[in-house]
Amino acid sequence: MDIQRDTLVEMLRLLYTIRAFEHKARQLYEENRLAGNFLGALHSYEGEEAVAVGACVDLRKDDRILSTHRGHGHCIAKGADVKLMMAELLGKETGISKGRGGSMHMFSPELGLLGGNGIMGAGLPLALGSAFTAQYRGTDQVTVCFFGDGSSCQGTFHESLNLASLWKLPVIYICENNQYAVTTPVAESFPVPNIADRAAGYGCPGVVVDGNDVLAVYEAVGEAVGRARAGNGPTLIECKTYRYQPHCMVIPDRRDTAEMEEWQERDPIPRFEQYLLDQHITSEAEQMQLRQQVNEAIEAAAAFAQVSSLPDPDTVAEYLWA
Amino acid sequence: MKEVTYARALQEALTEEMERDEAVFLIGEDIVNLGGVSGALKGLAARFGAQRVRQTPLSEAAFVGLSVGAAITGLRPVAEIMYVDFVTVCLDQIINQAAKLRYMSGGQLTIPLVIRSQGGGGTSEAAQHSQSLEAWFAHTPGLKVVMPATAADAKGLLKSAIRDDNPVIFLEHKLLYATKGEIPEEEYVIPLGQAEVKRPGEDITVVATSLMVHKALAAAESLADEVSVEVVDPRTLVPLDMNCIKASVQKTGRLLVVQEACTRGGFGSDIVRRVTEECFASLVTAPQVLGGANLPMPFSRPLETACIPREETITAAIRSLVS
Ligand SMILES: Cc1ncc(C[n+]2csc(CCOP(=O)(O)OP(=O)(O)O)c2C)c(N)n1
Numbered sequence: 332m333d334i335q336r337d338t339l340v341e342m343l344r345l346l347y348t349i350r351a352f353e354h355k356a357r358q359l360y361e362e363n364r365l366a367g368n369f370l371g372a373l374h375s376y377e378g379e380e381a382v383a384v385g386a387c388v389d390l391r392k393d394d395r396i397l398s399t400h401r402g403h404g405h406c407i408a409k410g411a412d413v414k415l416m417m418a419e420l421l422g423k424e425t426g427i428s429k430g431r432g433g434s435m436h437m438f439s440p441e442l443g444l445l446g447g448n449g450i451m452g453a454g455l456p457l458a459l460g461s462a463f464t465a466q467y468r469g470t471d472q473v474t475v476c477f478f479g480d481g482s483s484c485q486g487t488f489h490e491s492l493n494l495a496s497l498w499k500l501p502v503i504y505i506c507e508n509n510q511y512a513v514t515t516p517v518a519e520s521f522p523v524p525n526i527a528d529r530a531a532g533y534g535c536p537g538v539v540v541d542g543n544d545v546l547a548v549y550e551a552v553g554e555a556v557g558r559a560r561a562g563n564g565p566t567l568i569e570c571k572t573y574r575y576q577p578h579c580m581v582i583p584d585r586r587d588t589a590e591m592e593e594w595q596e597r598d599p600i601p602r603f604e605q606y607l608l609d610q611h612i613t614s615e616a617e618q619m620q621l622r623q624q625v626n627e628a629i630e631a632a633a634a635f636a637q638v639s640s641l642p643d644p645d646t647v648a649e650y651l652w653a
Numbered sequence: 654m655k656e657v658t659y660a661r662a663l664q665e666a667l668t669e670e671m672e673r674d675e676a677v678f679l680i681g682e683d684i685v686n687l688g689g690v691s692g693a694l695k696g697l698a699a700r701f702g703a704q705r706v707r708q709t710p711l712s713e714a715a716f717v718g719l720s721v722g723a724a725i726t727g728l729r730p731v732a733e734i735m736y737v738d739f740v741t742v743c744l745d746q747i748i749n750q751a752a753k754l755r756y757m758s759g760g761q762l763t764i765p766l767v768i769r770s771q772g773g774g775g776t777s778e779a780a781q782h783s784q785s786l787e788a789w790f791a792h793t794p795g796l797k798v799v800m801p802a803t804a805a806d807a808k809g810l811l812k813s814a815i816r817d818d819n820p821v822i823f824l825e826h827k828l829l830y831a832t833k834g835e836i837p838e839e840e841y842v843i844p845l846g847q848a849e850v851k852r853p854g855e856d857i858t859v860v861a862t863s864l865m866v867h868k869a870l871a872a873a874e875s876l877a878d879e880v881s882v883e884v885v886d887p888r889t890l891v892p893l894d895m896n897c898i899k900a901s902v903q904k905t906g907r908l909l910v911v912q913e914a915c916t917r918g919g920f921g922s923d924i925v926r927r928v929t930e931e932c933f934a935s936l937v938t939a940p941q942v943l944g945g946a947n948l949p950m951p952f953s954r955p956l957e958t959a960c961i962p963r964e965e966t967i968t969a970a971i972r973s974l975v976s
């Protein structure tokens with residue numbers, strides 16, 4: 332694979348940023364919760380960062396994505412400003428959705444970020460529409476739609492894959508198989524080893540990827556994007572990965588510790604750092620410096636969020652109608 | 654003026670708006686091969702091509718979701734759900750997506766979407782093909798709800814719905830498609846949120862929607878020697894033209910709301926609530942809702958007839974209110 336050094340460094344920066352963002356977000360939530368201010372559900376993307384980064388780093392600004400309830404990583408990878416995201420988490424007027432959406436609903440259409448979703452499987456048909464618009468207008472924009480292993484069991488999965496393939500819509504469906512839907516393991520969700528195998532039933536390619544290998548994701552998505560831009564229709568990509576935190580902050584985690592440790596050994600960040608060292612692309616010192624810069628940016632984002640104002644209750648009815 | 658059917662009026666609206674704006678496209682089941690089950694889309698595929706008249710597989714969640722996704726990315730979809738009863742399989746796309754995305758995005762997304770469908774009973778199609786579900790939509794903030802009763806309203810309101818930048822649920826009645834009415838020769842639109850007094854009167858206000866407008870007008874006519882009935886058609890439930898309704902009630906002092914939908918939890922209750930709250934002093938007697946039975950629509954004709962307001966039951970309700 333021939334990837335520009337800048338792209339590789341950007342991948343590392345994004346991986347660091349997502350991880351640091353999630354750490355800080357958890358800390359802010361916990362502080363708020365202890366102060367009696369419950370901020371709703373927070374779904375951590377920690378452990379799954381390579382999927383969003385590998386998938387989005389090479390997208391164009393005018394390509395679009397549909398995110399999920401576990402969407403901070405997607406937003407960051409698509410170029411969202413962590414300040415605005417952090418402010419959104421705290422329900423501030425300066426938030427990326429003006430405090431009307433919260434953690435699960437971050438939007439920025441000018442970045443091609445069409446939002447997370449609180450309804451499992453709801454993004455798949457919305458992505459059809461975004462891809463349809465590109466096809467209708469004759470542009471070569473693509474749409475990437477993320478969803479989970481649990482959400483792949485929704486009826487919208489079937490309808491959307493079928494229609495996308497039938498109409499050759501420029502969409503890439505990326506299933507983030509993190510092995511669980513809340514507490515339900517994949518083995519209790521479907522009787523086949525791979526979600527990607529279902530693609531055969533829709534007449535489109537299905538690919539299984541190591542979702543903890545950012546370069547593997549990058550390569551698979553790159554190929555799918557090429558197909559979509561060329562008018563050859565959708566691809567279903569299943570990224571096998573793992574979340575480190577409980578489903579969301581309030582749900583007790585009863586996963587096997589041996590299983591968790593095994594996945595942590597395959598953590599996408601040290602793996603990629605090692606790759607960059609081995610290939611003499613970045614030095615340890617450069618990596619350390621980058622990490623430092625990212626941490627500073629995240630601290631600045633948290634500070635921005637904290638000093639920002641809450642929305643004025645008089646504006647509660649704004650933004651309902653166009 | 655010219656006389657056209659309600660179906661033809663809809664088709665004219667679609668044709669004109671598709672000609673006016675290349676972002677408008679149609680999507681739904683059997684809309685190319687059949688022109689939709691109502692026939693309102695006949696000939697449009699031949700005129701505008703398969704790119705703009707998109708016949709889908711049997712997948713409402715997919716094509717309604719596609720429509721929402723297309724709307725937020727700049728197109729103006731007009732989706733057709735064969736029967737309003739089938740919204741249950743794509744309700745998420747309407748209620749949680751179309752109605753919510755603008756608000757949740759802090760006003761960043763715009764959703765110029767029309768979802769057309771047909772409701773109502775009277776055709777012996779039983780309980781899964783006969784419902785009037787407008788209250789479900791009117792209850793959800795973020796959706797506009799339109800219910801045209803005449804050919805002229807169907808055309809003028811559909812044109813406005815297509816030009817509106819918000820999601821609009823456009824509810825036709827299956828027994829109205831073949832009915833004829835006068836429409837202007839020249840182009841016109843009817844703004845959403847403007848009721849119409851379909852028959853002026855002095856003694857009682859009858860607010861009726863969709864097919865019930867015609868039944869109320871027939872009842873008013875049959876009572877013409879006894880009582881002067883004013884028939885008001887709100888035409889759009891959201892936004893609702895309360896000023897027109899209030900002005901009528903302030904004049905007559907009496908209110909009967911007639912709806913085909915099940916009475917319980919229906920939109921008529923909300924009109925009565927608003928009138929009671931906003932012009933109680935004008936009322937000389939308690940307002941009333943005459944609605945459909947709180948039952949699944951039965952198949953057999955005499956049972957079905959018993960579930961829907963009809964001219965005689967409206968006449969009786971008017972008499973009891975003015976006595
Ligand atoms: C339609 C629907 N059903 C249930 C839920 C509650 N819920 C939220 S997240 C979730 C699990 C989703 O699992 P998966 O798709 O694998 O995503 P993950 O959380 O693992 O990233 C469930 C059941 C929901 N939000 N929407």
Ligand SMILES: [Mg+2]
Binds near residue numbers: 479513
């Ligand atoms: Mg999962």
